[in-house]
Amino acid sequence: MWYWLEPRTWIQKIMGWGTFVVCLLFFPFAVMINLGLSFFRSIVPSKYRIVKDKVIIVTGASSGIGQCIAMEYAKKGAKLVLAARRKEKLEEVRQACLDNGARDASICPTDVSNPEACENLIKFTVDTYGRLDVLVNNAGSADICAFEEYEDTKKFRKTVEVDFWGNILTTRYALEHLRRTRGQIVVTCSIAAVVPYPKQSFYNASKAALLNFYDTLRVEPIGQSVAITIALPGFIVSELTSNGPKGHIPRWWPMMKTEDCAKKIVDAALANNRWALVPFWYSFNVLFRVFAPELLEVPPRMFLLGKPPNKGVKLMSESVLGKDNSHKAFQSLKAFAE
Incomplete structure (x- = not known):
């Protein structure tokens, strides 16, 4: 009880609320300043827009977004190092890049979940071209499974090793070379973040x-x-999304073409933008995450899991329709998505 009477406690409370009010009042100006800086960057020539003869690594380049990103850089005359596990697919992408304007293109079969392979990728690049200008960390994998359905840890550890550690390892080994050229890292993250x-x-x-x-x-x-x-892409037409189980992505959900997504990502990198939400209308997820996280959980529960969004809706639905009919009603929403 005496804690609340201590002067230090009240001073801390006043300073905390004071800081909150000041930041809240400053927020509109911060948004305008940020928009102004973004516009300024978009019109001012940037060294990142000059791609010709730059050495660029693209991981996960054998298909999907990675393949299309490689093609975008090829059209601008880059020297490419294409990395992925499938050597045969890399050979096909390499030839396509050369046909579309790449000054040079090499392949380096790489499993980014292996630290030695990541180190070898950077070493191969520097040994071949003498420098590194851009590292595109695009490699990723997705395992579609509810957490409680995993029988052992090996399967989900693989996802983390590729999607997280694969990025960190390549970045670590490339760091000194990127610093030397004052280069760039382009990351294919996901709106799933x-x-x-x-x-x-x-x-x-x-x-x-x-x-x-x-x-x-x-x-x-x-x-x-x-x-x-x-880059924070949403659902894109790619090998990764097409291999998922039926109903994981609603059939009526708008999907962006892989080529269009890759172009947006490369354009954002050339403009040196901090983030690239692709397509841009996915920005609503960020707003809901901050201001209405409960509502963000409603659509996936109803359309993907066929479940009521919360206990209140469940009790109301069961009281009106009955338990069995309520269950059927929500399952029909799931069936509609499939």
């Missing part, structure tokens, strides 16, 4: 870790010498 999408808990967690990791790097000394662009 801020959205609690069901049955991909470890994928979501890995992407959230990536987002915070690279945001933190911007504050640390590396952020003064190496530019970082983080």
Whole structure:
């Protein structure tokens, strides 16, 4: 009880609320300043827009967004190092990049979950071209499964090793070379970093870790010498999404073409933008995450799991329709999504 009477306690409370009010009042000006800086960056020539002859690594380049990102850089005359596990697919992408304008293109079969393979990728690049200008960390995997359905830890550990550690390891080994060229890191993260999408808990967690990791790097000394662009794509037509189980993505959900997504990501990197929400209308997820997180959980529960959004709705539905009919009604929403 005496704790509440201590002067220090009241001073801390007043300072805390005072800080909150000041930040709240400053927020509109901060938004306008940020928009102004973004516009300024978009019109001022940037060294990141000059791609010709730059050495660029693209991981996960054998298919999907990674393949299309490689093609975008190829059209601009880059020298590419294509990395992924499937050598045959990399050969096909390499030839396509050369046909579309790449000054040179090499392949380096790499499993980014293996630290030695990540180190070898950077060494191969520097030995071949003598420098590294841009590291595109795109490699990723997704295992669609509810957390309680995992029988052992090996399966979900693989997801974390690829989606999180694969990025961190390549960044660590590339750091000194990127600092030397004052280069850039482009990260294919995911809107899953801020959205609690069901049955991909470890994928979501890995992407959230990536987002915070690279945001933190911007504050640390590396952020003064190496530019970082983080892409947060939503559902894209790609090999990763097409291999998922039926109903994991609602059939009526708007999907962006892989080529369009890759172009948006590369455009954001060339403009040295901090983030790229692709497509932009996915920004509503960020607003809901901050101001109405409970509502963000409603659609996936209803349309993907076929469950009531909360206990209140469940009790009301069961009291009106009956337990069996209520269950059937929500299951029909799931069937509609499939």
